[in-house]
Amino acid sequence: MKIKKYIVLFSAALLIASAIFSVGEYIKSSTPVVDIFCVSKTRSEEVVQSTGKIGYINQKTVRAGCDFIISDVIVKENDMVKKGDELFKAVVVTLPANIDMSSISELIDAYKNYDAGEVEYKTITATASGTVTSLKVKKGDIVKSGSELLTITDKSGLSVKLNINETQISKIKAGQRVTITGTAFDKVYIGSVLSIADEAEETVAETGRETTVAVDVKVEQPDKEIKRGYTAKCSIVVSSDNSSVVIPYEAIGSDSGGDYVYKFKNGRAEKKYVTVQSELSDGAKIKSGIESGDKIVKDISRLSDGSIQSVHIESGGEE
Numbered sequence: 001m002k003i004k005k006y007i008v009l010f011s012a013a014l015l016i017a018s019a020i021f022s023v024g025e026y027i028k029s030s031t032p033v034v035d036i037f038c039v040s041k042t043r044s045e046e047v048v049q050s051t052g053k054i055g056y057i058n059q060k061t062v063r064a065g066c067d068f069i070i071s072d073v074i075v076k077e078n079d080m081v082k083k084g085d086e087l088f089k090a091v092v093v094t095l096p097a098n099i100d101m102s103s104i105s106e107l108i109d110a111y112k113n114y115d116a117g118e119v120e121y122k123t124i125t126a127t128a129s130g131t132v133t134s135l136k137v138k139k140g141d142i143v144k145s146g147s148e149l150l151t152i153t154d155k156s157g158l159s160v161k162l163n164i165n166e167t168q169i170s171k172i173k174a175g176q177r178v179t180i181t182g183t184a185f186d187k188v189y190i191g192s193v194l195s196i197a198d199e200a201e202e203t204v205a206e207t208g209r210e211t212t213v214a215v216d217v218k219v220e221q222p223d224k225e226i227k228r229g230y231t232a233k234c235s236i237v238v239s240s241d242n243s244s245v246v247i248p249y250e251a252i253g254s255d256s257g258g259d260y261v262y263k264f265k266n267g268r269a270e271k272k273y274v275t276v277q278s279e280l281s282d283g284a285k286i287k288s289g290i291e292s293g294d295k296i297v298k299d300i301s302r303l304s305d306g307s308i309q310s311v312h313i314e315s316g317g318e319e
Contacts, residue, residue, distance in 0.1 A: 031310050031311060031312050032302045032303055032304070032309070032311050032312070033302070033311070033312045033313070034264075034269070034297045034298065034299065034302050034303070034311050034312070034313060035297070035298040035299060035313070036264050036295050036296070036297065036298060036313055037247060037248060037251055037295070037296050037297070037298040038293075038294075038295055039245060039247065039290055039291065039292055039293065039294040039295070039296060040245075040292050040293070041242075041243045041244065041245060041292045042244060042245075042246055043240065043241070043242050043244065044240065044241050044244035044246050044280055044285050045237050045239070045240045045280065046171075046237070046238050046239040046240075046278055046280060046285075047179075047235040047236060047237055047238065047280075047281060048164065048168050048171055048172065048235075048236045048238050049233065049234065049235050049236070050162040050163065050164055050215075050233075050234055050236070051162075051231060051232070051233045051234070052160045052161045052162040052163065052217075052231070052232060052234065053160070053161050053229065053230070053231060053232070054158055054159070054160050054161075054219070054226065054227065054228055054229060054230045054231075054232050055158070055159060055160075055161055055228055055229075056153045056154060056155055056157065056158060056159070056228060057154065057156075057157035057158055057159040057194070057216075057218060057219075058128070058130065058153070058154035058157065059133075059151055059152070059153045059154070060127050060128040060130070060151065060152045060153075061148055061150075061151050062087065062124065062126070062127055062148075062149045062150050062151070062152065063146055063147060063148055063149060064124075064143045064144065064145050064146060064147045064149060065124075065145065066092060066122070066145045067092070067093050067094055067095040067142075067143065067144055067145050068090035068091055068092045068093055068122055068143055069090060069091045069093055069140070069141070069142055069143070070088055070089075070090050070137050070138065070139055070140060070141045070143060071088075071089045071090055071091050071121070071139065072088065072089035072139060073087075073088055073135075073137070073138060073139050074086050074087055074088060074089070075087050075132050075135075075150075076132065076135065077132055077133060077134075077135045078131060078132060078133070079131070079132045080130070080131055080132075081126045081129065081130065081131075081132060081152060082126065082129045083126055083127065083128050083129045084125050084126060085125060085126045086123055086124075086125055086126075087124050087125060087126055087132075087149070087150065088123070088124040088137070088149065089121065089122075089123055089124075090121070090122045090123075090124060090143070091119050091120070091121060091122070092119075092120040092121070092122050093142075095142070095144055124149065126152055127152065128152050128154070129152070129154070130152040130153050130154040130155070131152070131153050131154075131155055132150055132151075132152060133150070133151045133152070133153045134148075134150060134151040135149075135150045136148050136149055136150055137149050137150075157218065157219070157222065158218075158219040158222045158226065158228065159191075159194060159216050159217055159218050159219060160178075160180060160191065160216075160217040160219065160232045160234055161214065161216060162214070162215045162216070162217060162234060163203050163205075163212035163213070163214060163215075164212055164213050164214075164215050165210055165211070165212055166200055166210075166211045166212065166213065169196070169200075169212075169213045169215075171236075171238040171239075172193060172196060172213075172215055172236060172238065173193065173196075173238075174193050174194070174195065174196060175192055175193060176192065176193045176236055176237055176238060177190065177191075177192060177236075177237045178190070178191040178192060178193060178217050178234050178235065178236050178237070179191075179234070179235040179237075180217070180219060180226075180232050180233070180234055181232065181233050181235075182226070182230055182231060182232045182233060183231070184227075184230045184231070185225045185226050185230065186225075187223075187225055187226070189219055189220065189221075189222070189226060190220050190221075191217045191218050191219045191220055191234070192217065192218050192220065193215060193216075193217055193218075193236060194216045194217060194218040195215070195216045196213060196214075196215050196216075197213050197214035197215070199213075200212065200213045201213075201214070217234050217236070235281075241285075244285050245285065245286040245290065245291065245292060246280060246282065246283040246284065246285050246286070247261065247283055247284060247286060247290075247296065248283050248284075248298060248299075249283060249284055250298065250299045250300070250301065251296055251297060251298055251299065251300060252274070252276070252284055252300070253300050257273055258273050258274075258275075259273065259274050259275070259276050260272060260273045260274060261274055261289070261290060261296045261297070261300070262296060262297040262300055262303060263290065263294055263295070263296055264295040264296060264297060264311065265295070267310055267311065267312075268308055268309065268310055268311065269297050269303060269308070269309055269310075269311045270307065270308045271306070271307045271308070272289055272290060272296075273289055274286050274287075274288065274289030274290055275287040275288045275289055297311065
């Protein structure tokens, strides 16, 4: 009888142990397994991104300062000129506000009959040194004040012509560092904001029409790989901080109470509300709610809803 009693007790112990093990395995299998992100201070950069075309850095448009008739064209396209060189000779005229072809013919005939001493001649000179491009006029053309005559281009440098949306232009300042990339070239170039237009204009974008401001970005140390006409993507660094708290986007959730993370301690994940200061390319910069040294769940999609819940850490982690 004693043997039977021991057998019964032993069997009961096995059943209890088995039940405890099964319950433990169930609890373990139903507890989410997560990665932990250790919060620390790091360098962060806020950037404004825009895509534009690469062009020559310095282009000066020569325009008519008054109404005149071109009497002589001294230069041709691709000629090299220096500032002050003569470009055109012209006869100064006064054009009617609404001029038509018949009045132009009469005007030309009238000036042909003038004596040389009765005509005011004008010499148009180069406003900068460089190469003559986009020659717009020829001998005999009637030109109204403000009309474009030609462009003088300095081909020694390149820049990227950008249109920055009005919602972001206040962040852009001359001299800011720029990273320049493109599909037509493998190298990453460094640039700087060269100039910002004084006026905004309406431009056409992929999302429709928008108000933008023209920004010129100088390409530092260009080489043969980067060429005029290529499309380039510019990342303008508008602010930087060496002591930022930046966490992955997948670590952040949002509900009616605001943005939150799950702070990890002693095998439990507890919901903690945070204030997001800005959104960066590699994560969210946190203003308050967590600090350096805290541990948070790296990807909260593995968790269920709840203020506090038990979690297991991926293999190799620290419970």
